[in-house]
Amino acid sequence: MDKILFGDNLFFAVNHLSDEKSRAQAIRFKENTAIIEVLNQAREVGINTFMCTTHDRIADICDYMRNNPKEYKDFNIFPCMPYAHKYANAVTDLGILGALKAYMPGNAISVATKGGLAFIKKDYAAMMELLVDAEMKMFKGINTPVIFLQNVVVDLILGLGMQDIFLAFAKHVKKKYNAEPGFISMNMCKMVDVCEQIGIENPIICSSINKIGFRVSGSLEEYESYLTDPRKKFRPIAMQVLAAGALKPKEAIEYIGQFPKIEAVLFGASSKGHIQENIKLIEAHL
Amino acid sequence: MIKAAIIGLGKMGLSHCSILNAHPDVELVAVCDSTSFLLDVFNKYGNQKTYSDYKKMITETQPDCIIVATPTKFHADMVLYALEKGIHVFCEKPFSLTVEDGFKMVKLAEQRGLINQVGYHNRFIGTFKETKRMAEAGVIGDLFHFNGSAYGPVVLKEKGSTWRSARSEGGGCLFDYASHVLNLIHFVIDKPIDAKGTLLKNIYSNDVEDAVYSSLTLENGLSGQLAVNWSDETHRKMCTSISIEGKKGKMVVDATELKIYLKEENKAENLEKGWNIKYITDLTPLVNFNLRGEEYSAQIDYFIDCIKNNRTENISSFKEALVTDSIIEVLINDTLK
Numbered sequence: 042m043d044k045i046l047f048g049d050n051l052f053f054a055v056n057h058l059s060d061e062k063s064r065a066q067a068i069r070f071k072e073n074t075a076i077i078e079v080l081n082q083a084r085e086v087g088i089n090t091f092m093c094t095t096h097d098r099i100a101d102i103c104d105y106m107r108n109n110p111k112e113y114k115d116f117n118i119f120p121c122m123p124y125a126h127k128y129a130n131a132v133t134d135l136g137i138l139g140a141l142k143a144y145m146p147g148n149a150i151s152v153a154t155k156g157g158l159a160f161i162k163k164d165y166a167a168m169m170e171l172l173v174d175a176e177m178k179m180f181k182g183i184n185t186p187v188i189f190l191q192n193v194v195v196d197l198i199l200g201l202g203m204q205d206i207f208l209a210f211a212k213h214v215k216k217k218y219n220a221e222p223g224f225i226s227m228n229m230c231k232m233v234d235v236c237e238q239i240g241i242e243n244p245i246i247c248s249s250i251n252k253i254g255f256r257v258s259g260s261l262e263e264y265e266s267y268l269t270d271p272r273k274k275f276r277p278i279a280m281q282v283l284a285a286g287a288l289k290p291k292e293a294i295e296y297i298g299q300f301p302k303i304e305a306v307l308f309g310a311s312s313k314g315h316i317q318e319n320i321k322l323i324e325a326h327l
Numbered sequence: 328m329i330k331a332a333i334i335g336l337g338k339m340g341l342s343h344c345s346i347l348n349a350h351p352d353v354e355l356v357a358v359c360d361s362t363s364f365l366l367d368v369f370n371k372y373g374n375q376k377t378y379s380d381y382k383k384m385i386t387e388t389q390p391d392c393i394i395v396a397t398p399t400k401f402h403a404d405m406v407l408y409a410l411e412k413g414i415h416v417f418c419e420k421p422f423s424l425t426v427e428d429g430f431k432m433v434k435l436a437e438q439r440g441l442i443n444q445v446g447y448h449n450r451f452i453g454t455f456k457e458t459k460r461m462a463e464a465g466v467i468g469d470l471f472h473f474n475g476s477a478y479g480p481v482v483l484k485e486k487g488s489t490w491r492s493a494r495s496e497g498g499g500c501l502f503d504y505a506s507h508v509l510n511l512i513h514f515v516i517d518k519p520i521d522a523k524g525t526l527l528k529n530i531y532s533n534d535v536e537d538a539v540y541s542s543l544t545l546e547n548g549l550s551g552q553l554a555v556n557w558s559d560e561t562h563r564k565m566c567t568s569i570s571i572e573g574k575k576g577k578m579v580v581d582a583t584e585l586k587i588y589l590k591e592e593n594k595a596e597n598l599e600k601g602w603n604i605k606y607i608t609d610l611t612p613l614v615n616f617n618l619r620g621e622e623y624s625a626q627i628d629y630f631i632d633c634i635k636n637n638r639t640e641n642i643s644s645f646k647e648a649l650v651t652d653s654i655i656e657v658l659i660n661d662t663l664k
Binding site: 053060063064067125126165192193196197198199200201202203205206227228231253254255256257258259260261284285286287 | 584
């Protein structure tokens, strides 16, 4: 896994600090060419992994990558699924069953509407696999060595205590995509413990890790103890290291550098200068 | 351990399930829903008993508290039944379809001395709490106007046949989206009591409004405006904001930041002349478990803490939610004039 993972939040108007900045981002990245331009810049300065949600527009970015194999042949994408707002808005509108039907790939819907619901109903693992496959379609022919479950889903399942679903997901992405399963969670320590319980060894877990404890659950001390305790075996990826902009890059990355266990940092930046500054800091401290 | 049960496994119900189940002082004993598909998921993967009849669930599992997260039209029957059995109740918003029903629930909860809460989670967001504090402390002086708004992408095309597309069941932008803003205006500034010039606009829905605009008057005499639209795809998710204007300055707040403009420096508050920004990073206390936002855990943690420690002050009570239902009724009546 690369030390530096380029994130996609800025492309899709996700700004945890300001709705106004979100809007500015939505305007700047209205066209896919603007996204590709930034990705090209990132690649030029040495970034080789793009970690992104399975947003509809990513499909176009994937097309571009497939059409430019010279530049992107060895480039990695870490897909993060599902794009939660798509489902959340659909659930509000159509109910949970309606949303599932709307997003289940072709034959599953027809099975369901033909009165075969009882059949697929019981096999949740198969349904999950179908949903994963639907989200993975856009990445055909692209290297996806790690496939992530988004935090909304991970934390929902984590809270519900339905951890067998994590196992089923891990099994499927390993078998079908020859990929490592990854888990984004706002509850890093709990997720580490659950993975240990169910036998997902040395899991890749991506969580908010930053000096001021922004979007950390429990306590920062607990996070720090998990990051330093050699008995807690996991592969942490740090996100929100800048605490949504509350920290300056230097102090933020220096803090991350204290924990050799952290394998990678996820960040996004829209100018070449900022990207380079972050790379330099991460290379120096991680 | 506090024994909890949930009725209604929609988006909010599932989210509450997860948060409650992760709570160290809570044992989530049972869930109830009319969809067997969802109950089967719990049967297969969960540790809770599953029911399709809430009365049976309550009788058999004897919970200390219950979460009601069903469509609004079912709230009154379920909440009253639980209260009669001496069970503390957390009810999703909007609270009741009619003020009459709401009043019955408020009265019974008070008579029985039971903890009661409604899921207006914005009351647990740091930026809004800070705005309330500063408005009350007179940081921007005497107030003369406010704007409350919410925009989001819920109904974006012409279709729809769920309970959310029927006003009689608590659907529509007014009940679903505007209720949040009306409740928040009450929380941050004061109780809305009158509405004039209300416009309910259909954009894509046939039977309910997709946008709500109105001029509101609060109990303290302050007037201001409401603008809510759930068919606005320029927003990725629901964005709720309030701006308040006073003689000494202005505050503009949403869930992520609070911007304060002051005509003069305020040393006591450590605010400069001109624009000041307070970020959510400084205003959010940590929660033990985080599912898609601290405020959702914070409201459940608070509910459980009120039960455990018999706390009677109430951040988001039935009574306050009934004020929201009342002003919704005023808005509807205003359009009929």
